[in-house]
Amino acid sequence: MEDRLGMGNRWRVAILLLILTILTVPILVGYVWILISTFSQRTYGLIPVDASGQVGGLTLRNWSFLWEDPNIWKVTLNSLILAIGLTIGVVLVSSMAGYALSRISFPGRRVFLGTTLVLHAFPSVTLLIAIFFVLRWISRIPILGRDIPIIGGFGYNTLGGVILVMLALQLPLGVWLMKGFFDHVSWDMERAALIDGCSRWRTWWQILLPQIRPGIAALAIFSFISGWNEFLIPYTYITDQQQSTIAAYLNKLLSDTAPVNYSQVAAVGLFQLIPVMLFFVFTQEYLLSIFAGGAKGGS
């Protein structure tokens, strides 16, 4: 898209970049501080200092959890399973529902869209107790409740259960987003497919989904982020240490050790940032390749 908007004007690009940089300064400064502080004993502003207040005091001790605590890799893996499971689930369920809401006529479309949005108005904290009862109830279902490999099942105290709860909480976002993107896809393509004898399912999967890849990428990013970072829900519904996630690990650092080593907390925080950043780069590259090659059929 580099030149698609006729950006021959270098001055204009330079001015736009300047405005962007100024707006972004607080973020830049903040994250430079985090980076510096994870390698320092303490900091005065952005300057690393040692215990007596002299400039210096650089150290690797804050990162030692990476090689000293084997638990970190277990919780990282759990977080990864949670985030990936949630992303796949949200994208599938919302793109199916979004397609039906946008493209098929049936009674109750408006009501469904309205209700899901209203449900988002319920603070998830207040639903915690009620959802606890529901998960306990699912646990009693054989196999589905607690005997599925990797995710452990869909009941209480399993990763699968947490995925389902978070999936439901993400649905207002997913359904609304997908519906909006499906609305902009040309009717002719779908009509042609249907006339040629394509079923609704194949049309959805092979014709329409490839058209809304930017929307899917946006939704995937948000789902991955919330799965990866969510603290409250896994913390509340998973009591088994073996199933714990990295956000809960971070919280344990804050509550266990006294006095709290904030530089180490920042180091774990930065470590937790890496996979999400990679995921973002990956989805953006994916987007980039669509615009370079034009929209293709098939998936």
Place this chain on the structure above:
Amino acid sequence: MSESASTVQALEAGKAHYPEEKASLRSLLSPLLFMAPAIILVVVFFFIPVVIVLAISLTDMSTATGFNNWKWVQFDNYRRIATHPNTLPVLRNTLMYVALTLALFNVGMALVIALLTTHVPRRSGFLFRALWLLPRLTPSVVYIMMWKYVAADAPYGILNQHLLGPLGIPPTNWLPAQPWLFVILTNGFIGASFGMVIFTSAIESIPYDYMVAALVDGCSLWQRIRYLILPLLRWPLLFVTTYQTLSLLTSFEQILLLTEGQFGTEVWSLWAYQRALSNYWGNFQWGFGAALAAVLVLIGVVMALVYMRYFQFNQLVQEPKIEAL
């Protein structure tokens, strides 16, 4: 027109094999299958819990009563809210916090960043969007710690050390001095990325032909934004405004970590949380907390309805052009 007429014929022909009633059942089957997973999830994890919460708000359930000894108190909890001395100040705080953060960051800044990053070379746009996504990606504990160090008193604070000190302004801890500024900044820098990602995707999915047509017609950058991009962003704008209003109304995590509601920054959802789940005296008042949440939902619903009227929601949910199959 002729094309759609032939479609109708083709579809009629396909339908002709079935008796009338069977055909209409069949036509409901495929939307139902597409909707089934979403409907089941919404009912099990949203609808049932919401009903349970509303029921709890009519009881005196708390740690003291446990799950067994509670009793129905009808609308007592709501009456308590109506007469509570905190109600008005907290309500005013909440509305101010939501309105300012939403206008300045979650919609305003989001739109500005999305427009700017889609009108500079792709790589730089991508870099800036990644930077703006950082606050959302960072665990909130670490993110809030960062802001606390920005505001902290000398010699630790970044503001005092590198900006205000050299200007000769006496150092202080700026968090208690300007609590609302920091509440809005911390939430705003997280909130802006939501709209940014959605607006960017929407701008990038605008058909190439439209842009070319606008260029051929000699539109300036501003004209393209005003007459081409913004009108096509109506659904995302409605969605981001509404969704983020509700998110802001119910969000309290950052405020809890930043000020714990001190310095006059108590908002409604934080109040509900502190009453229901994190009480200084150890008595969790689930009934009263649920009632507080219900009032918050009512405020959210009213605002959502206003937005929908304003953005002409009904027009955005048009009937599909291809009829039942």
